[in-house]
Amino acid sequence: MSVSLEVCRERTDDTVPAGHWEDERTTAVVLAREDGAVIGSVVVLDLGADDPALRFAAVPEGAFEALVPMLREAAALVGAAGGTALRWVAESDEMPPSVPEELGATEDGEVYRWWRLELSAAARTVEGGGAGPVEERPAGEDAVFRLGLADALFDVEIEEDTAVLVHDREEEHTPDELTALVGAVVRRVREAHPAVRAAEAYAAPDDDTLGAALTAVGFVPTDRRAVEYLLPLGG
The missing domain is CATH 3.40.630.30 (Gcn5-related N-acetyltransferase (GNAT))
Known part of the structure; x- marks a missing residue:
């Protein structure tokens, strides 16, 4: 070439x-x-x-x-x-x-890692809350729906047979609060998009709260991740 x-x-x-x-x-x-x-x-x-x-x-x-x-x-x-x-x-x-x-160039740290939930598995009973009800919000561009709890939200995009959960929040939340939100998002995917076979979400390595919420709902970390690379110049 x-x-x-x-x-x-x-x-x-x-x-x-x-x-x-x-x-x-x-x-x-x-x-x-x-x-x-x-x-x-x-x-x-x-x-x-x-x-x-x-x-x-x-x-x-x-x-x-x-x-x-x-x-x-x-x-x-x-x-x-x-x-x-x-x-x-x-x-x-x-x-x-x-x-x-x-x-x-060398790796200079993991930025985030993808987590995956196979929707063919039985749904887990999810409990949690404390910050108010999970609400429908106006969806972002390319999203099929958005759910939020206080300032935390998930936009959900559908890529072939996979639901991609895109997360954003400004304030810290408890694992129970985020578990309630993630659980509500997964329930909506199961109910509204039955052809979807899996859900994916990403979390930073130091975001223990989101990691705990994803784990509680049944997500598992995958090998797919984003890495920052560093290429020194000169010297």
């Missing part, structure tokens, strides 16, 4: 596919093309940190075989701008281990 790279630095560049300049922190976009078609991209973000090791991050996506040259080009851009490291987050099924190995 013959891959060519293109570096775009202007928001007005109409050769960049839509969506790559949506983040105001974007400072450059590296595109990989094959026979003129875009097969991958790396968005370079300037996070504005004073520490040059924390200032820049990358958002890679696309064909596996294009990731190394794209990230290498992004690293060169960051180094030229005074950065001493490039960081990016990728899920385990989005980036083969050979990519960071070839670049010389």
Whole structure:
């Protein structure tokens, strides 16, 4: 495969596919093309940190075989701008281990891990609460429904035969409160979407409260996770 790279630095560049300049922190976009078609991209973000090791991050996506040259080009851009490291987050099924190995990048911590519940299993009786009733809320984009309890909420998206639970909360809640919310979400999926065979949700490694709630409802952690990678520059 013959891959060519293109570096775009202007928001007005109409050769960049839509969506790559949506983040105001974007400072450059590296595109990989094959026979003129875009097969991958790396968005370079300037996070504005004073520490040059924390200032820049990358958002890679696309064909596996294009990731190394794209990230290498992004690293060169960051180094030229005074950065001493490039960081990016990728899920385990989005980036083969050979990519960071070839670049010389290392894992700098787990960001979140996916949990899974097979809905063919018998439903567990879930108790919990204390923060008020679970309520229907206006669903977010791409969600089929949203349930909330106080400031905690789950948007539920359906991807083929899997319900994906997207969680958000601002305040801390007890495990019982989140268990009540997760349990209500799973019941709604079972009742309203009988063709769905599994539910998935993600939790940060230090989010013990959400982890306890997922466990109480029957979710189990999987091998699929998101990792932050660190590529030192210069030296």
